[in-house]
Amino acid sequence: MQLAYRTQRVAYPYFLVALPLFLLQVVVGIWLAASYAFTMPQWLVDALPFGTTRAIHTNLLVLWLLLGFMGSTYFMVPEETERDIFSPRLAYLQLIILAGTGVAAVVGFVFGWTKGRPLLEIPHPLDYLIVVGALIFLFNVGMTMIRGRRFTITQGALLGGLVFLALMYLFNLPFYRNLTIDWYYWWWVIHLWVEGAWELVAAALTAWILMKITGVPRKVVEKWLYVELGLFLFTGIAGTGHHYYWLGAPDYWLWVGGIFSALEPLPIVLMLLDAMRFMRKRQIQTNNRVVYTFATGMAVLHLIGAGVWGFVHTLPMINYYTHGSQITVAHGHLAFFGAYVLLNLMFFYYAIPKLKGVETFKESRGVVAFWWTSLTMIAMTLAFSVAGILQTYIERVMGMGYMTAQAQMRFWFAILVVLGGLFLIGLVILIWDLFRLRPLEDLEQRA
Numbered sequence: 202m203q204l205a206y207r208t209q210r211v212a213y214p215y216f217l218v219a220l221p222l223f224l225l226q227v228v229v230g231i232w233l234a235a236s237y238a239f240t241m242p243q244w245l246v247d248a249l250p251f252g253t254t255r256a257i258h259t260n261l262l263v264l265w266l267l268l269g270f271m272g273s274t275y276f277m278v279p280e281e282t283e284r285d286i287f288s289p290r291l292a293y294l295q296l297i298i299l300a301g302t303g304v305a306a307v308v309g310f311v312f313g314w315t316k317g318r319p320l321l322e323i324p325h326p327l328d329y330l331i332v333v334g335a336l337i338f339l340f341n342v343g344m345t346m347i348r349g350r351r352f353t354i355t356q357g358a359l360l361g362g363l364v365f366l367a368l369m370y371l372f373n374l375p376f377y378r379n380l381t382i383d384w385y386y387w388w389w390v391i392h393l394w395v396e397g398a399w400e401l402v403a404a405a406l407t408a409w410i411l412m413k414i415t416g417v418p419r420k421v422v423e424k425w426l427y428v429e430l431g432l433f434l435f436t437g438i439a440g441t442g443h444h445y446y447w448l449g450a451p452d453y454w455l456w457v458g459g460i461f462s463a464l465e466p467l468p469i470v471l472m473l474l475d476a477m478r479f480m481r482k483r484q485i486q487t488n489n490r491v492v493y494t495f496a497t498g499m500a501v502l503h504l505i506g507a508g509v510w511g512f513v514h515t516l517p518m519i520n521y522y523t524h525g526s527q528i529t530v531a532h533g534h535l536a537f538f539g540a541y542v543l544l545n546l547m548f549f550y551y552a553i554p555k556l557k558g559v560e561t562f563k564e565s566r567g568v569v570a571f572w573w574t575s576l577t578m579i580a581m582t583l584a585f586s587v588a589g590i591l592q593t594y595i596e597r598v599m600g601m602g603y604m605t606a607q608a609q610m611r612f613w614f615a616i617l618v619v620l621g622g623l624f625l626i627g628l629v630i631l632i633w634d635l636f637r638l639r640p641l642e643d644l645e646q647r648a
């Protein structure tokens with residue numbers, strides 16, 4: 202099978218770089234849980250402090266997810282615009298700049314070279330390289346769309362999300378001497394990324410995949426993109442207020458933040474339900490079981506991780522107790538996993554077979570990898586949540602000491618080490634499957 206456009210091939214190296222970074226992220230995650238569960242020798246703590254490994258874990262996450270989005274964009278845009286990518290060379294150059302900068306940053310963390318802002322520890326000078334990489338990306342995608350034969354709302358939502366994503370990163374560049382102000386703008390990046398820009402990117406990529414694998418007409422899925430755009434403006438932006446409780450912002454934010462943020466993940470779920478309704482009515486079956494599994498799983502876990510686990514601590518009177526606890530961490534894991542990890546994996550399972558020229562392949566391994574990683578991540582979220590409830594109750598309701606709470610939480614981190622190990626096995630199956638995909642005919646011949 203041929204790719205519709207030759208330059209879609211630039212997506213492949215993005216995926217090839219993203220997946221091993223994901224693997225490394227998870228290994229470091231298990232290490233983090235182990236450092237809560239067991240007492241490490243002091244020399245090891247000195248060599249690799251918790252703050253350093255945490256920075257590696259979270260920055261690798263952001264890096265590989267972004268590389269995945271970019272690869273997916275390069276794969277999708279030619280088919281949407283009906284034009285090849287403006288410059289494949291620039292796309293490769295951009296990958297080298299961004300992946301190189303990311304890896305340099307992670308190595309730098311080990312030597313204490315860090316800006317110190319959680320999730321965005323990348324040191325200042327390297328930020329400029331990120332900006333250069335992002336500008337090349339936007340230029341390349343923008344030029345492809347300008348020269349395209351067709352403009353669709355799917356492309357528009359994608360480009361809008363990507364431009365907003367890049368703009369928000371600029372708030373990470375200055376440093377404010379007043380730490381409260383610094384944190385205030387930190388949220389503009391963190392929150393407006395995951396609950397604003399990335400949601401738009403996710404909705405656009407999901408709309409496109411649904412059109413491809415279900416045969417549902419464009420207008421059925423695209424109308425939800427308008428809803429997503431509207432909600433992004435109302436809930437995503439106003440919802441930033443759920444982070445202002447602790448920053449000395451005016452107290453009307455308590456209500457604005459609490460109410461608006463609860464509605465965010467709805468459009469993608471509604472898009473999928475609408476597509477399913479359409480398929481049932483016309484008795485259409487999906488032509489790609491494994492991608493469909495990832496798509497439904499994503500919609501459900503996005504709703505639970507971001508919507509439910511986000512909502513439980515979004516109201517001010519609850520956040521008063523849970524702020525910055527393991528409840529936050531539980532939400533962080535399931536929301537990132539449900540919304541953006543599964544989104545990327547869904548796209549990889551759609552694009553990689555095509556990039557390899559594989560028409561039909563054994564889909565069952567991908568489905569197993571989906572259930573394996575999803576169920577272990579749900580279990581991890583529950584374990585983080587139990588640790589968080591203990592922490593909140595002992596420390597903040599009972600007012601007892603930090604270490605008293607930690608002593609009770611330890612057991613749950615030991616469980617997390619085990620669950621993390623299980624997650625890792627599922628991930629290895631997934632990566633192994635994606636890298637070794639062979640056409641079904643080959644497999645039959647060999648048997």
Ligand code: HEM
Pocket residue numbers: 319391395396443444462463464465466507508510511512513514515516520523524525526529532533534536537540541
């Ligand atoms: C896919 C979307 C989302 C992702 C990936 C995500 C991820 C995260 C992460 C990683 C943090 C922790 C940041 C830190 O302090 O280090 C966080 C905090 C928070 N999230 Fe989300 N989130 C999402 C959507 C939502 C939604 C929809 C809500 C509300 C319904 C929400 C409510 C909150 C709140 C209230 C906090 C602050 C917790 C605290 O005070 O410690 N999130 N989110």
Ligand code: HEM
Pocket residue numbers: 226227230231232233234255258259262529530531533534535537538539542617618620621622624625
């Ligand atoms: C599978 C094994 C994993 C384990 C054992 C693990 C464990 C941990 C631990 C212990 C922390 C530090 C929490 C703290 O500061 O107290 C952490 C942070 C974090 N991890 Fe993982 N992790 C794993 C995989 C993942 C995956 C797959 C994702 C992406 C979905 C992820 C996303 C995050 C995020 C966003 C944070 C920051 C949370 C926050 O600031 O609230 N982790 N992880």
Ligand SMILES: [Fe+2]
Pocket residue numbers: 392396440441443444
């Ligand atoms: Fe937020």
